[in-house]
Amino acid sequence: MTPGLATLVHGRRAHLANQHALVRRQHDGPYVVVAMDDPETAAWARALPAPPRVVEIGREPLGLPLAAARNLAARTLQQLGADVLVLLDVDCLPGPGLVRGYADAVVERPDVVWSGPVTYLPPAPAGGYPLDDLGRLDAPHAARPAPGPGETQVGGDPDLFWSLSFALHADAWHAAGGFDEAYVGYGGEDTDFGHRVVRAGLQHGWVGGARAYHQHHPTTSPPVQHVADVVRNGRLFRDRWGRWPMTGWLDAFEERGLVRRTGDDYEVVEPAHA
Numbered sequence: 001m002t003p004g005l006a007t008l009v010h011g012r013r014a015h016l017a018n019q020h021a022l023v024r025r026q027h028d029g030p031y032v033v034v035a036m037d038d039p040e041t042a043a044w045a046r047a048l049p050a051p052p053r054v055v056e057i058g059r060e061p062l063g064l065p066l067a068a069a070r071n072l073a074a075r076t077l078q079q080l081g082a083d084v085l086v087l088l089d090v091d092c093l094p095g096p097g098l099v100r101g102y103a104d105a106v107v108e109r110p111d112v113v114w115s116g117p118v119t120y121l122p123p124a125p126a127g128g129y130p131l132d133d134l135g136r137l138d139a140p141h142a143a144r145p146a147p148g149p150g151e152t153q154v155g156g157d158p159d160l161f162w163s164l165s166f167a168l169h170a171d172a173w174h175a176a177g178g179f180d181e182a183y184v185g186y187g188g189e190d191t192d193f194g195h196r197v198v199r200a201g202l203q204h205g206w207v208g209g210a211r212a213y214h215q216h217h218p219t220t221s222p223p224v225q226h227v228a229d230v231v232r233n234g235r236l237f238r239d240r241w242g243r244w245p246m247t248g249w250l251d252a253f254e255e256r257g258l259v260r261r262t263g264d265d266y267e268v269v270e271p272a273h274a
Helices: 013-024 039-046 066-079 099-108 170-176 189-201 225-241 247-255
Strands: 003-007 032-036 055-059 084-088 092-094 112-115 118-120 153-154 166-171 203-207 210-214 260-264 265-268
Touching: 003 013, 003 099, 013 032, 013 039, 013 092, 013 099, 032 039, 032 066, 032 099, 039 055, 039 260, 066 084, 066 170, 066 189, 084 170, 099 112, 099 166, 099 203, 112 170, 112 225, 118 170, 166 210, 166 247, 170 189, 170 203, 189 225, 203 210, 225 247
Parallel strands: 003 032, 003 084, 032 055, 112 203, 118 210
Antiparallel strands: 084 166, 092 210, 112 166, 153 203, 260 265
C-alpha cells in the first residue's frame, strides 16, 4: 500500500511550516495541502523545500468549505497514487511514527477508520516547540481513547470521531462516501462522517503508534464566533440523523442568550441595536 498525507490550511503558515518539516522527515510520498480561500498561503506553500502538492478551493458564501476541502484532499491523494489516506489538521505536528503507524493499521484492518491520540500543546516557548523531542510533551486528550504505542483499539464511538488526525483505506473512504459537503463552516461534519462510517458497515478504531501534537492557538469555549455555523450545521445533522449534535455548545450558547430553543429547534438571537 502507498500512504499519502493531506492537510487543510487557511492562514497558519507557521503551523504549516512546522508540520511540513516533520512530515518530510518521515514521509517522501504524496503530501497535499488544500488552501482554502488563501492564494497567498498557497503560493507560499509551493515555495517550501520538497514542496507538497498544493490545490486551492474558494470560500462558500456561508463560510470555509471544510467538508468539501477534505474531499478534495482525499481525491488528490488518490490521483497521486495513495491508497492509504492520512488526513492531519494543519495545527497538528506528526509524531515520528505517525504515517507508518497509520499505514500499518490500515494494512492490518482496512475496514476500520483509524484515529490517533492527539496532545494539545501549551503555547510555544521561546524558540518554538522541541520538534525533535515532542514525545516528552505527550499527554493525549482525556476525552478520547489513547492506546499506548504499539497498541490498537477497535470499536470506537462514532460521536468521538474527529478530523484532527485520522486515516483509512481508499476503499473505506469510498464506502463511507466522504464528508457531506452540505456542511459549510464550523461544526457537525466530523460527527456526521463518524456515523456515515458506521452506516457503511465499517468500524472506528484508535492506533497508539500514530500520535500527534496540536500546536496552540487562541480559541474560545464555547466557540461563540461560530454560533451561526453550529446552529445551521447542527440542524442539518438533526435532519440527517434525528438528533442534535454539539449539545454542550448549544446549551452554553443558550445560557449566554446567543440562541433560543423552540421545541426541537434553535435560532440565533440577533443582538439588540441601540
